Amino acid sequence: MLGIGLLQGLAVTARNFLGSFHDPKRFVTVQYPEERTRLPEAYRNFPFLVSESAEDPMGTLRCVACQICEKECPPQCIYIEKSRDKKPDAGGRPQIYPAVFDIDIAVCMSCQICVEVCPFDAIKMDQVFELAATDRFGGLVLDRHALAKPNSYFQQVHPAEAADVDERLAAARRAAEEKARAAAAAKLAPPRPAPAPKPPAAQSAEAQKPSPPAA
Amino acid sequence: MSAPLIAEPLLERAPLIARDWLTHALPEPLRWIANSLITIVVLLTVFGLLFAFLTLAERKVLGRVQNRPGPNRTGWAGLLQPFADGIKMLTKEDIVPRTADRVLHFLAPVAILGFSFLTFAVIPYGRHLVPVELDAGILYFFAAGSATELSIFMAGWSSHNKYALVAAMRALAQLISYELPLLLSAVPVVLAAGTLSASGIVEAQAGYKWGLVPHWHVLTPWGAASFAVFFISALSESNRSPFDLPEAESELIAGHLTEYSGFKYALFFMAEYFGMCALCGMAVTLFLGGWQAPLPALEFIPSYAWFSAKLLALLLVFIWVRATLPRLRMDQLTRFAWKFLVPLALVNLGASAFWSLTFAWTGPMQAVRWAVSLALAVGPFLLLGLRLGSGIGKRTYRCA
Amino acid sequence: MNAALAIIALVTVGSAAAAMLGRNLLRSILMLAVSWAGAAAFYLWAGAQFVAFAQVLVYLGAISMVALFAVLLTRQSRDEPAAAPAARRRGVLAVAAAAAVAAVLLWAVKKTPLPVAWRPVPSTTVRELGAQLMGRHGAALLVVGVLLTIALIGGVVLASDRAYEKPEDKP
Numbered sequence: 125m126l127g128i129g130l131l132q133g134l135a136v137t138a139r140n141f142l143g144s145f146h147d148p149k150r151f152v153t154v155q156y157p158e159e160r161t162r163l164p165e166a167y168r169n170f171p172f173l174v175s176e177s178a179e180d181p182m183g184t185l186r187c188v189a190c191q192i193c194e195k196e197c198p199p200q201c202i203y204i205e206k207s208r209d210k211k212p213d214a215g216g217r218p219q220i221y222p223a224v225f226d227i228d229i230a231v232c233m234s235c236q237i238c239v240e241v242c243p244f245d246a247i248k249m250d251q252v253f254e255l256a257a258t259d260r261f262g263g264l265v266l267d268r269h270a271l272a273k274p275n276s277y278f279q280q281v282h283p284a285e286a287a288d289v290d291e292r293l294a295a296a297r298r299a300a301e302e303k304a305r306a307a308a309a310a311k312l313a314p315p316r317p318a319p320a321p322k323p324p325a326a327q328s329a330e331a332q333k334p335s336p337p338a339a
Numbered sequence: 340m341s342a343p344l345i346a347e348p349l350l351e352r353a354p355l356i357a358r359d360w361l362t363h364a365l366p367e368p369l370r371w372i373a374n375s376l377i378t379i380v381v382l383l384t385v386f387g388l389l390f391a392f393l394t395l396a397e398r399k400v401l402g403r404v405q406n407r408p409g410p411n412r413t414g415w416a417g418l419l420q421p422f423a424d425g426i427k428m429l430t431k432e433d434i435v436p437r438t439a440d441r442v443l444h445f446l447a448p449v450a451i452l453g454f455s456f457l458t459f460a461v462i463p464y465g466r467h468l469v470p471v472e473l474d475a476g477i478l479y480f481f482a483a484g485s486a487t488e489l490s491i492f493m494a495g496w497s498s499h500n501k502y503a504l505v506a507a508m509r510a511l512a513q514l515i516s517y518e519l520p521l522l523l524s525a526v527p528v529v530l531a532a533g534t535l536s537a538s539g540i541v542e543a544q545a546g547y548k549w550g551l552v553p554h555w556h557v558l559t560p561w562g563a564a565s566f567a568v569f570f571i572s573a574l575s576e577s578n579r580s581p582f583d584l585p586e587a588e589s590e591l592i593a594g595h596l597t598e599y600s601g602f603k604y605a606l607f608f609m610a611e612y613f614g615m616c617a618l619c620g621m622a623v624t625l626f627l628g629g630w631q632a633p634l635p636a637l638e639f640i641p642s643y644a645w646f647s648a649k650l651l652a653l654l655l656v657f658i659w660v661r662a663t664l665p666r667l668r669m670d671q672l673t674r675f676a677w678k679f680l681v682p683l684a685l686v687n688l689g690a691s692a693f694w695s696l697t698f699a700w701t702g703p704m705q706a707v708r709w710a711v712s713l714a715l716a717v718g719p720f721l722l723l724g725l726r727l728g729s730g731i732g733k734r735t736y737r738c739a
Numbered sequence: 740m741n742a743a744l745a746i747i748a749l750v751t752v753g754s755a756a757a758a759m760l761g762r763n764l765l766r767s768i769l770m771l772a773v774s775w776a777g778a779a780a781f782y783l784w785a786g787a788q789f790v791a792f793a794q795v796l797v798y799l800g801a802i803s804m805v806a807l808f809a810v811l812l813t814r815q816s817r818d819e820p821a822a823a824p825a826a827r828r829r830g831v832l833a834v835a836a837a838a839a840v841a842a843v844l845l846w847a848v849k850k851t852p853l854p855v856a857w858r859p860v861p862s863t864t865v866r867e868l869g870a871q872l873m874g875r876h877g878a879a880l881l882v883v884g885v886l887l888t889i890a891l892i893g894g895v896v897l898a899s900d901r902a903y904e905k906p907e908d909k910p
Contacts (some may be wrong), residue, residue: 125725130664137404137663142405153407387794443769475865485800489772491809496765511804518800535865
């Protein structure tokens with residue numbers, strides 16, 4: 125019959141309307157900014173720099189100013205200046221660090237290429253979107269102080285990715301430690317006994333001399 | 340307005356007492372002018388506030404239907420939102436295109452608001468609350484309503500924008516098409532009540548059958564069909580969904596209102612809502628018994644309260660329909676008016692005539708009267724529905 | 740001759756003159772609509788409410804639309820009408836024709852014996868009108884109804900063009 129579809133539609137909307145009063149879970153919106161929706165893990169907005177510890181963010185940046193991300197960035201929004209000196213990094217070794225690391229988030233297009241090419245897992249994508257500024261030019265350029273966030277933060281926003289990165293870094297660190305330990309052990313071991321000048325064995329030792337000694 | 344009766348309850352006479360207290364000291368011709376001015380000011384205030392809160396109610400109801408709360412930040416539960424919107428409209432820049440006809444461009448919102456507001460004069464809001472008692476009140480209402488169409492054309496033409504002009508033409512076509520069912524569905528009521536005066540029609544619906552069921556026109560077969568046709572035509576005459584083609588954003592930007600900004604746009608908006616309120620008020624008067632109570636036990640509630648309750652209920656149904664139905668295309672719109680509503684209204688006129696002529700039938704003949712009326716009201720609906728609906732099978736999707 | 744009638748007469752005649760003298764065609768139509776509204780006001784002043792509202796409903800609501808649509812759908816260019824007649828002879832003939840019409844109307848008004856003394860206003864309620872239409876003038880009403888129906892059907896037939904109906908045009 126003509127009009128049945130209309131009445132069914134009206135019934136659906138009436139059910140929605142009445143249901144919205146006694147069932148607050150029906151709402152698909154949240155009262156922002158008092159409540160926030162849970163963002164998916166893969167959500168990304170602008171990059172941030174990872175530092176190992178929260179207490180000394182500038183000193184423990186993973187970034188070594190290799191400038192690969194600066195060259196790969198399509199809109200060229202990253203500006204890096206290498207430092208003249210070297211400071212000890214998280215591992216204790218002296219390392220170049222970025223004296224200036226600026227990202228212009230008015231230009232950044234969140235393509236994540238900088239993250240993909242970084243060999244040191246030093247730059248990752250952040251999820252913060254409340255970045256409104258009152259200055260159109262300077263206010264939207266984030267320097268390294270604003271960009272540096274600790275690894276604990278990275279683990280909080282991207283748990284799976286951070287777990288992978290931590291595992292890989294830990295494995296690399298373990299392998300490096302193994303190598304260092306083997307080298308140290310080889311250095312501390314007693315030196316190879318030098319061939320003694322014995323007359324009957326001297327000729328045989330001299331005859332054996334041309335062969336290079338095994339290290 | 341008629342003189343108040345002493346025997347009525349105080350609440351019922353309260354508006355008249357208040358008005359008389361304000362103007363009793365003035366001499367006679369001045370007193371009549373003062374009374375009229377008070378009426379106008381009260382109507383403007385009440386319907387202005389109703390317009391404001393109706394926009395808010397619409398947004399909140401639409402929100403809740405769409406599983407979200409609607410505006411709830413400005414003031415408690417968003418009650419100050421209409422005033423925020425008003426301030427926003429007032430502070431917007433008033434842009435008039437350089438080649439536009441400035442006089443007409445300025446006059447169009449004034450004219451439409453004036454004519455829309457004129458229609459409020461004949462609606463009986465309460466037992467003693469008719470602003471102007473006219474012998475041909477219903478005719479005056481529809482005449483003033485049809486004069487608003489001229490201002491829509493003025494708006495579209497004066498913008499000097501060919502898209503606005505085409506949209507104004509489409510809006511005019513829609514309004515003219517639906518004026519016919521609107522009038523034709525009001526005629527059976529006039530026939531049954533025997534008078535063109537609005538208060539006369541309300542009084543013709545007085546009394547209760549078996550002491551319980553009121554004599555409202557909507558509770559008769561022809562009245563229900565007429566009410567349905569009137570309601571649909573009212574939806575279209577006030578450019579509401581699903582007939583809001585002239586003002587939808589995806590259709591030629593804003594149709595005939597494309598070149599209007601700021602307060603002039605707000606005036607057009609206000610005129611549309613005034614038209615909506617006036618048409619709902621007329622629907623209440625013609626079909627739902629006006630200011631009368633539905634049960635004799637509830638007559639202690641003042642008449643204007645009943646009118647307001649019925650008016651608000653109809654306005655909520657308007658909003659409910661907007662939340663549900665998709666927009667009709669121009670040809671679907673006009674086809675629906677001319678091929679469905681007009682024949683239905685004409686047959687309904689015959690049904691109403693039959694009902695009026697057979698009022699003396701009693702006993703088992705009452706059942707016959709009801710059966711024939713129902714057949715005359717429902718039959719054409721089913722037949723026309725079958726004829727119009729046939730040929731429209733399940734939608735086949737042809738992919739490129 | 741009281742003030743209300745004077746104002747109504749001024750508005751009606753003034754807007755009609757503005758309509759005829761105007762250069763912009765659409766403004767002329769709108770001025771004509773104002774003069775029709777003036778006529779409705781005159782009917783109200785004379786006490787004929789029904790006729791006044793019918794005038795507004797029919798003229799302002801419908802006939803003005805017809806005039807507007809006719810002008811808008813048939814105009815070829817947007818240039819203004821000429822300020823002066825094309826030839827002197829045309830101008831002289833136009834004035835002569837207008838004067839002749841005015842003379843005939845004035846003669847008809849002067850010749851009709853209009854009652855000058857005060858008489859009670861006949862009851863022109865809608866009920867009376869309806870009784871007169873259905874009773875004394877019933878035959879004329881039926882003829883007019885048939886004429887209108889024929890015109891409507893003819894209009895619909897002219898407007899619809901069966902040759903162009905294709906199945907994919909149906910919604």
